[in-house]
Amino acid sequence: MLTSDKFHDECGVVAIFSHPEAEKLAYLGLHALQHRGQESAGIATSDGLTSRMHKAMGLVADIFTEEVLSKIPGTLAIGHTRYSTAGDSALLNAQPILVQSNKGTIAIAHNGNLVNALRVRARLESQGSIFQANSDTEVIVHLIALSREQTLPEAIGDALRQVEGAFSLVMMSLDRIIAARDPRGFRPLAMGRIPAPKGQTRDTIVFASETCAFDLIGASYERDVKPGEIVVVGPEGVSSHFYSSNRPQSSCIFEHVYFSRPDSVVFERAVQSSREELGRQLAREAPVEADVVVPVPDSGVTAAVGYAAESGIPFRFGLIRNHYVGRTFIEPSQSVRDFGVKLKLNPVRSLLEGKRVVLIDDSIVRGTTSKKIVRMIRSAGAREVHMRISCPPTISPCYYGVDTPSKNQLIAANKSIEEIRDYIGADSLAYLSLSGLKRACGEGGKTSYCSACYTGNYPTEIIDVEEILPASARR
Numbered sequence: 446m447l448t449s450d451k452f453h454d455e456c457g458v459v460a461i462f463s464h465p466e467a468e469k470l471a472y473l474g475l476h477a478l479q480h481r482g483q484e485s486a487g488i489a490t491s492d493g494l495t496s497r498m499h500k501a502m503g504l505v506a507d508i509f510t511e512e513v514l515s516k517i518p519g520t521l522a523i524g525h526t527r528y529s530t531a532g533d534s535a536l537l538n539a540q541p542i543l544v545q546s547n548k549g550t551i552a553i554a555h556n557g558n559l560v561n562a563l564r565v566r567a568r569l570e571s572q573g574s575i576f577q578a579n580s581d582t583e584v585i586v587h588l589i590a591l592s593r594e595q596t597l598p599e600a601i602g603d604a605l606r607q608v609e610g611a612f613s614l615v616m617m618s619l620d621r622i623i624a625a626r627d628p629r630g631f632r633p634l635a636m637g638r639i640p641a642p643k644g645q646t647r648d649t650i651v652f653a654s655e656t657c658a659f660d661l662i663g664a665s666y667e668r669d670v671k672p673g674e675i676v677v678v679g680p681e682g683v684s685s686h687f688y689s690s691n692r693p694q695s696s697c698i699f700e701h702v703y704f705s706r707p708d709s710v711v712f713e714r715a716v717q718s719s720r721e722e723l724g725r726q727l728a729r730e731a732p733v734e735a736d737v738v739v740p741v742p743d744s745g746v747t748a749a750v751g752y753a754a755e756s757g758i759p760f761r762f763g764l765i766r767n768h769y770v771g772r773t774f775i776e777p778s779q780s781v782r783d784f785g786v787k788l789k790l791n792p793v794r795s796l797l798e799g800k801r802v803v804l805i806d807d808s809i810v811r812g813t814t815s816k817k818i819v820r821m822i823r824s825a826g827a828r829e830v831h832m833r834i835s836c837p838p839t840i841s842p843c844y845y846g847v848d849t850p851s852k853n854q855l856i857a858a859n860k861s862i863e864e865i866r867d868y869i870g871a872d873s874l875a876y877l878s879l880s881g882l883k884r885a886c887g888e889g890g891k892t893s894y895c896s897a898c899y900t901g902n903y904p905t906e907i908i909d910v911e912e913i914l915p916a917s918a919r920r
């Protein structure tokens with residue numbers, strides 16, 4: 446059964462068309478997208494005749510050894526990396542999904558969440574469909590197989606018209622790569638190209654959630670897959686189809702706030718510029734007299750650079766992050782206060798002692814990390830700690846593919862800003878305004894964003910959750 450907590454997953458996707466070592470490019474692409482999901486990863490390949498796949502739990506670099514990659518050679522590949530809250534069945538839900546269907550071989554990898562998967566699945570099950578796991582992506586595979594349309598792109602369009610929500614998809618048949626995006630363009634999906642080497646005629650066409658994947662494999666960014674578009678890349682070349690009429694664009698603003706890498710271009714905008722502008726805007730909206738601006742690494746770094754530049758207060762790395770923290774650590778039996786956070790972050794006493802500190806982070810979710818970090822900065826001798834958050838209070842869960850806890854665990858949904866300040870133990874606390882956030886991320890013109898996590902106004906119906914939860918538990 447799908448349950449509401451299965452909706453929360455974060456993913457990255459990549460696809461390679463026509464390269465003698467497509468599996469290796471997919472592997473490198475996934476490596477660059479590792480921040481989008483660290484639980485499982487997989488690659489499916491085709492050499493034109495045979496499809497192969499390997500997926501497992503863990504990090505990309507650990508799963509894909511030289512030996513594993515040598516077993517899945519191909520000229521076409523798609524890859525997926527995933528973090529999900531799904532428990533035991535996590536490997537079963539890992540992607541890509543590879544099936545043999547009446548439309549031939551289909552492999553699919555999905556970033557985003559459908560909001561009507563339960564309802565569609567119930568309909569399909571009543572017609573006799575059998576599901577292997579509980580990911581919403583499997584619903585799309587069934588709809589493609591059941592479509593009466595003759596060609597694969599038409600069947601995909603038919604399937605995608607029946608689902609609602611967020612989906613950036615890469616798919617592979619034996620000889621084609623197909624990329625598609627939902628009509629509102631919630632999650633990013635970029636297309637790039639590696640020019641054919643001398644003597645060869647065909648360029649390699651690539652797709653990825655973020656352009657930082659292109660940088661690693663030497664591809665140049667060409668354009669985004671547009672909301673409502675299906676791009677088919679095959680032996681005949683590249684073609685574009687629109688399966689859906691235009692809907693208002695609702696690209697996820699949290700990609701710019703936190704989720705994407707700052708070296709990526711997402712929704713045709715450099716994440717770095719958005720994030721630095723978030724910090725500048727925050728300094729204009731919520732100034733404070735202080736001696737140093739300190740980021741919570743890594744999520745607060747770029748906004749802190751902006752805050753420091755705008756305010757004229759010096760930027761300092763007052764917290765140092767240990768990048769080599771795995772999933773579990775053995776804790777001494779006499780437990781250490783804030784052990785989890787201390788494993789990851791340590792304050793620099795010589796920088797903080799006696800100082801009035803502006804502490805910058807991108808968001809407060811449950812508030813537990815912020816509380817520990819503020820305590821840590823104080824214990825390193827800071828005189829004052831002023832917390833500044835580079836987005837508005839997070840008051841509503843995301844149903845479109847960003848992992849967020851339920852509303853009753855979101856501190857800002859349940860406490861006032863003053864109560865949060867008191868809870869985290871800061872001398873002052875301020876968040877960026879919604880209008881400041883949108884301005885910093887370049888809203889206007891072609892771009893409009895989904896900011897449901899800050900407003901509770903969802904651009905779609907949330908059909909599945911409405912069906913799972915009793916009315917009293919909604920919103």
Ligand code: AMP
Pocket residue numbers: 703741744806807808809810811812813814815847848849
């Ligand atoms: P919390 O202790 O729950 O308030 O956690 C806040 C921290 O979680 C901040 O440093 C954020 O950068 C980070 N964060 C925010 N959203 C997410 C997310 N969807 N997944 C993982 N980390 C997040």
